[in-house]
Amino acid sequence: MFESAELGHCIDKKRYDAEVPVLREALLDVQYALAEQAHFPVILLVGGVDGAGKGEVVNLLNAWMDPRHIRVHALAEPTDEESSRPMMWRFWRALPPKGKIGVFFGSWYTHPMMQRMQGNIKGAELDQCIDEITSFERMITYEGGLIIKLWLHLSKKVQKKRLTKLAENPDTSWRVTDTDWQHLKLHDEFIKVAEHVLRETNTAEAPWIVIESSDFRFRNLTTGNYLLEAIRKRLATPSPLSPVGVPPLPPALDDKTLLSSLDFSLSLGKKPYQQQLAKYQGELNLLMRHAKFRNKSLIAVFEGLDSAGKGSAIRRISQALDARHYRIIPVAAPSDEELAQPYLWRFWRHVPGNGEFTIFDRSWYGRVLVERVDELCHEADWMRAYKEINDFEAQLIAHDTIIVKFWLAITREEQLKRFHAREEVGYKQFKITGDDWHNRDNWQQFDHAVCDMVDRTSTDIAPWTLVEANDKRFARIKLLKTLCERIEQALD
Amino acid sequence: MFESAELGHCIDKKRYDAEVPVLREALLDVQYALAEQAHFPVILLVGGVDGAGKGEVVNLLNAWMDPRHIRVHALAEPTDEESSRPMMWRFWRALPPKGKIGVFFGSWYTHPMMQRMQGNIKGAELDQCIDEITSFERMITYEGGLIIKLWLHLSKKVQKKRLTKLAENPDTSWRVTDTDWQHLKLHDEFIKVAEHVLRETNTAEAPWIVIESSDFRFRNLTTGNYLLEAIRKRLATPSPLSPVGVPPLPPALDDKTLLSSLDFSLSLGKKPYQQQLAKYQGELNLLMRHAKFRNKSLIAVFEGLDSAGKGSAIRRISQALDARHYRIIPVAAPSDEELAQPYLWRFWRHVPGNGEFTIFDRSWYGRVLVERVDELCHEADWMRAYKEINDFEAQLIAHDTIIVKFWLAITREEQLKRFHAREEVGYKQFKITGDDWHNRDNWQQFDHAVCDMVDRTSTDIAPWTLVEANDKRFARIKLLKTLCERIEQALD
Incomplete structure (x- = not known):
């Protein structure tokens, strides 16, 4: 990967001084065009060897461009909040919205490469990280993001020369620390790991751009020119489409469908309901206070057609809990801020930390339900979402999150009855809108979408539970019971 | 993955008999449209559980469609020729050309799933296979192929019922063997592995289509209808483009470039040349007859601009060898047959088996050299090729192939001298054509393409050797010496 970046590339001062002002002006122009068009975000990764000047380059970009539209993330050691969630959470949080540039100085590559270099993880584990990374970058690209991955390179010889020169001069010798010499010793090992990672992640969507950094003028000008060209080119081309399979x-x-095969006559009398409600609410409360739960987190997803009883069922759960331990996230149409991000972003931001429980009243499954049925995205977009969602959940589960997913199923007749009942009761009228009647018209399409969803995302690690919800009492007990069972299993 | 395929779907005889003739006619129509348009191949995988009728479905398709445009591959145990090459070789060999349908009854999924089920490979090894498979399917899709992956499913209950019914009837009991009962016992384990594999390979490019097979009419009609719709839809849409990064x-x-930094003054006198030529030719001959080489194979790639001396250098190598042990593959413009396939196909077909040595006089690197410079493919196509090529070589190396890659570099002045010399010698005039002068005009672009190629495909497992070839004697000795060293290393 680094052959052409060890040739001793350089640029003289005269040329540099002449070209920089032109470049800066052009960079500002594309930056404003990017902000105005606001069709895509630019995600710029600045990686490379120690001493190659990653920090200088980041400072330079900040100086050359308009800092209002650029945001630098120097991600070092994860914070408490970050280590309490999957590795990628901190990067999702930091993703720039459409129209902006996000500079990642220290990226999703840093930690796995360091871990491998220090021998803390095996080659196979590194390859699994690589797999997650390429899936992530592919998704970001399909969602419209322009990912630019720069690698600033120095040969070992140049790295050594640079340190020696600083050490020999009494005025600068203080700048050379023991750590610097240690890192120099690790150069070969570092390059070996880096070569492997760069080769494996040198994808069509996001290839690596290696820039020699022994001469700062060559490095700066090449970086600036490249950034300019990459953004310019993308501004001039239509957004990439999802691959059509x-x-x-x-x-x-x-x-015959999964939903139509359910037994909707299942019901529960008032008395056994009240007994069991108390029983499972108590159980849930104890489970959530279990010592082992402190290192786990819990996500419960509630999906179901309008009036299926999601809200009232969620209340039966929250009644059992201490308000400090859970959050309910009601998911409606995305905000402007959310629309400027990949569709999973608004769910990543609410991922619970250790010891926390998040209840999603509707969820990321909207992508393959309402967005599919109402054609809010292309078929190719929701077809790829199944795997993206499975990958998302797998990352959470790998970080000890328990995921429980419920589909509350009612019959078409039952829904009509509930709609009419709502219209008749004054304080419930707000609960029935034109959207509800519109969705009801698409009953068949929703039915089909739900079955596809269950088939493609009910996994052994995060299975769906279909809940027969014509009888609310039966439904609530089945929900609570399932929830308790799943937590118990996970704590065992 | 299988929830909707265990509902007991069925279709009555009357409807089946009415719909089949219409479907058959429609299937023939799309098949002819496919053959006439000849823009893409259809790659149909038929997988699923034992007893679901995979064989019946394949027979049916053969009966319903025109067998001249359909080719069935029932790949069971690999042949000697096949096991002597990487796992994917047999599938590359069998890929249908544009306009045809290839049915794979037993696919690239079969072997890894069986191995995992029998406990012969670990989860991590299975995941590596999955990774190779998704890369392969993605490449085929970018190259225009339509991949349809069918999974015929039966619940354990239905599978058992089917066997019991056959066993109870004296007329059919002979059909139920011990193996069948054994497989039934393995059902749960099989489904567990299958669910994992299907979920991980349920990609945007090639999602799985699961079809319940407890009722043969439902299975046949669903399969036929789906095939019809998938091909029809693709016939009506333009070819998918490579993702643009x-x-x-x-x-x-x-x-400054890698090539311009070479020392072209390097040369060798006639006498030391003759001595060393004899020495290394002898060494090479011994190495190729080494007992350990019988379990390895060797690929030498020769690339270089016109008149760089590839042909004469190759002759110095072949002189040292027994004609039974090597093959020279001269690579020129692709044939019609080759053009109807993904670009790597024509190289896969020449991959050497154990104990064999294949010399490529030009190679798959044409994709990122002449095809890039002459704009024979899109930028997005050759940009993705670097990773595809690295993956291709990694598969070969994992199968104990030694890959040695040479770029023969000459200066622009030296090339001109050689062109003129060729024009002057009658029997060498055939060696110089308009193409040669055309390529010479693109010297800068070639130089840049070569450097990119080396940067992106010179890996620790398959490095490039740049050979200063202005002096032919020096070049030939460096080639032979490098070749011997690389083989020695690999045999150690």
Whole structure:
């Protein structure tokens, strides 16, 4: 990867001084065009060897461009909040919105490479990180992001020369620390790991751009020019589309579906309901206060058609809990801020930390439900979402999150009855809107979308539970019972 | 993955008999449209559980469609020729050309899943196979292929019922073997592995389509209808494009390049040349007859601009060898047959088996050299090729192939001298054509393409050797010496 970056590239002062002002002006121009168009974010990774001047380059970009539209993330050791969540959480948090430039000085590559270099993880574990990273970068690209990965390189010889020169001069010798010499010794090992990682992540969507950094003028000018060209080119081309594969399977020929096969006559009397409600609420409360839960977190996803009883079921759960230990996230149409980000961003931001419980009243599954049915995104977009969602959940589970997913199923007749009942009761009228009737018209399409969703995202690590919800009492007890069982299993 | 495929879907005889003739006619229509348009191949995988009728479905498709445009590959145990090469070789060999349908009954999924089920490989090894498979399927999709992956499913209950029914009837009991009962016992384990693999390979480019197979009519009609729709849809849409990432780095600002930094004054006198030629030819001959080489294979890639001396250097190597042990593959413009396939296909077909040595006079690197410079493919196509090529070589190396890659470098002046010399000698005039002069005009672009190629594909497992070739004697000795060293290392 580094052959052309060890040739001793350099640029003389005269040329540098002449070209920099022109470049700065052009960079500002594309930056404003980017902000005005606001069609895509630029995600700039600045990586490379020690002493190559990563920090200087980041400072330079900040100086050359308008800092209002650029945001630098110098991510060092993770904070408490960050280590309490999956590795990628801190990067999701820091993603720039459309129209802005996010500079990552220390990126999702840093930690896995360091871990491997220090022998803390095996080659196979590194390869798994690489796999997660390429999936992540691919998704960001499909969502419209422009990912620019710069690698600032120095040969070992130049690195050594630089340190020796500083050490020999009494005025600068203080700048050379023991750590610097230690890092020099690790150069070969570092380069070996870096070569492997760069080669494996040198994808079509986000290839690496290696820049020799022995001469600061060459480095700065090459970096600036490249950034300019990459953004300019992307401004001039339409957004990349998701890859189009084969279509989904249409509804089954015999009209039989998972949902239509449920037994909607299941019900529970008032008395056993109250007994069991008390029982499972107590159990849930104890489980959430279990010592082992402090190193785990819990996500409960509630999905279901309008009036299926999500809200009232969630209340039966929250009643059992201490308000400090849970959060309910009601998911409606995305805000402007959320629309300027990849669709999973607004869910990543609410991922619970250790010891926390987050209840999603509707969730990321909207991508493959309402967004699919109402054609708010292309077929290719929601077709790729199944794997992206599975990957998202797998990352959470790898970080000891328990995920419990419920689909509250009601029949079409039951829904109509509930709609009419709501219209009749004054304080419930706000709960029924034109959207509800519109969604009801698309009953078949929702039914099909739900079955596809269950088929493609009910995994052994995060299975769906279908809840027969025509009878609210039956539904609530099944929910609570399942929730308790899943937590118990996970704590065992 | 299988929830909707355990509902007991079925279709009655009357409907089946009415719909099949219509479907068959429509299938023939799309098949002819596919053959006539000849823009893309259809790669149909038929997988699933035992007893679901994979074989019946394949037979049916053969019966329903025109067998001239369909080719079934029932790949069972690999042949000697196949096991002597990387796992994917047999599938590359079998890929259908544009306009045809290739049915894979037993696919690249079969072997890894079986191995995992039998406990012969670990989870991490399975995941590595999955990684190779998704890369492969992605490449095929970018190259225009339509991949349809069908999974025929039966619940354990239905599988058992089917066997019991056959066993109870004296007329059919002979059909139920011990193996069948054994497989039934393995159902749960099989499904567990299958769920994992299907979920991980349920990509945007090639998602799985699961079809319940307890009722043969439902299974057949669903399969036929799906195939029809998938091909129809693709016939009506333009070919998918490669994902567009950032542009490559332009030539270095100071015009210094890897090639221009070589020492072209290196030369060798006639006498030491003859001595060393004899020495290394002898060494090479011994190495190729070494007992350990029988389990290895060797690929030498020769690249270089016109008149760089590839042909004469190759002759110095072949002189040392027994004609039974090596093959020279001269690579020119692709044939019609090759053009109907992904670009790597014509190289996969020449991959050497154990104990064999293949010399490529030009190679797959044409994708990132002449095809890039002459704009024979899009930038996005050759940008993704670097990783595809690295993956290709990694597969070969994992199968104990030694890969040695040479770039024969000459200066622009030296080339001109050689061109003129060729024009003057009658029997060498055929060696100089308009193409040669055309390529010479693109000297700078080639120089840049070569440097990018070395930077992005010179890996620790398959490094490039740049050979200063202005002096032919020096070049030939460096080649032979490097070749011997690399083989020695690998045999150690």
